[in-house]
Amino acid sequence: MQVKHAITLIIIAEAIVAFGTLIVKQLGVNIPVYQLILYRQLFASLLVLPLILREIDGFKLSPFIKIHLFRGLLIGLGNASFLIAIMHLSLITVTAAMYISPILLVILSHLFLNEKPDLKRYISVVIGFIGILLITKPMQSNLYILLAFFGALVAALNSICLKKLSNKEHPMVTLFWSNLVALFMLVPAVIWEGAQIKTEIISVGFCLALLYIAMTYLFISALRFVDASKLAPAEYTGLVFSALLGYWFFNDEIDSYSLLGICVIFLSLMPISQIKLLKRKAKV
Structure with a gap:
C-alpha cells in the first residue's frame, strides 16, 4: 500500500512538472533564464516562510546546511540547463532526455x-x-540535448539529497533552506545576465514557485514511504504528460512509435508479479 501511495504522489508531481514546462515553453527563446529562476526561488521561499514560522518550531538554522548548500548549487545549474534546453527543443524531446535521470537515480x-x-x-x-x-x-x-542530459544528472543528484533529508527534516524546511541558498547563488548570475526586469517574467516566476512547492512536497513525501530507486519507473510518466501537452499546444507529432513507447512506459510501472497474473488470466 505504501509503494502504491508513493507512486501516486510521484505521478501527480510529474504532471505538475509537465505543466510548468509548458508555461516556460510558451515564453519563447528570448527570456532571461537566471532572472526567471531567481523569481521562482524567491517566491517559493516567501510562500514557505509563514508556514515554517507558525507550524514548524519557528525559524532556525537547519543542521543540514551543507546539504542545502550543495542542493542550492544543483538547483541553479539544473534549472538553467533545463530551461535553455526546453526553449530550443520540443517538449517530448527535452523531457525524454531529462528522463535519463531515473536510470541514474537507481545507480546513485x-x-x-x-x-x-x-x-x-x-x-x-x-x-x-x-x-x-x-x-x-x-x-x-546537439548542445541543447547535452544540456538536458546534464540536467538529468543534476536531477538525480538532487533526488539523492532529498532522500538523505526526507526522514530528518520537515519537507517545507528542506524546501525553504535549499531555495534560500539557491537564491543567493543566483544573484551574481542575474547581474551577469543583465536583462531588463519584466512583469511577465515575475508573474511566471510566481506561478512556477507554486508548482515547484507542490512538486517538491509531493516528491519528498513519497521518499518517506519507499526507497528512491523504487520510484524511478514512476518518474517516466512525466514523459507521457509532456507528449500530450506538446501535441495539444504545439502540434508535436505523436506517431505509432510514440504510442508504443507510452504503452511500454506504463508496462514498466506494473510489478512483474502482476504481469504474470495477467498472463495466467489470459491463458484461462
Whole structure:
C-alpha cells in the first residue's frame, strides 16, 4: 500500500512538472533564464516562510546546511540547463532526455544511499528506458540535448539529497533552506545576465514557485514511504504528460512509435508479479 501511495504522489508531481514546462515553453527563446529562476526561488521561499514560522518550531538554522548548500548549487545549474534546453527543443524531446535521470537515480542510490534494488526494479527501469527510446527515436546530438542530459544528472543528484533529508527534516524546511541558498547563488548570475526586469517574467516566476512547492512536497513525501530507486519507473510518466501537452499546444507529432513507447512506459510501472497474473488470466 505504501509503494502504491508513493507512486501516486510521484505521478501527480510529474504532471505538475509537465505543466510548468509548458508555461516556460510558451515564453519563447528570448527570456532571461537566471532572472526567471531567481523569481521562482524567491517566491517559493516567501510562500514557505509563514508556514515554517507558525507550524514548524519557528525559524532556525537547519543542521543540514551543507546539504542545502550543495542542493542550492544543483538547483541553479539544473534549472538553467533545463530551461535553455526546453526553449530550443520540443517538449517530448527535452523531457525524454531529462528522463535519463531515473536510470541514474537507481545507480546513485546504490552508490550513495546503500540501497540495493532487486532484479525486478532494474527490469522495470530498463523497460521504461526502452519506452523512452521508442518515443524519442535516434536523436541528432546537439548542445541543447547535452544540456538536458546534464540536467538529468543534476536531477538525480538532487533526488539523492532529498532522500538523505526526507526522514530528518520537515519537507517545507528542506524546501525553504535549499531555495534560500539557491537564491543567493543566483544573484551574481542575474547581474551577469543583465536583462531588463519584466512583469511577465515575475508573474511566471510566481506561478512556477507554486508548482515547484507542490512538486517538491509531493516528491519528498513519497521518499518517506519507499526507497528512491523504487520510484524511478514512476518518474517516466512525466514523459507521457509532456507528449500530450506538446501535441495539444504545439502540434508535436505523436506517431505509432510514440504510442508504443507510452504503452511500454506504463508496462514498466506494473510489478512483474502482476504481469504474470495477467498472463495466467489470459491463458484461462
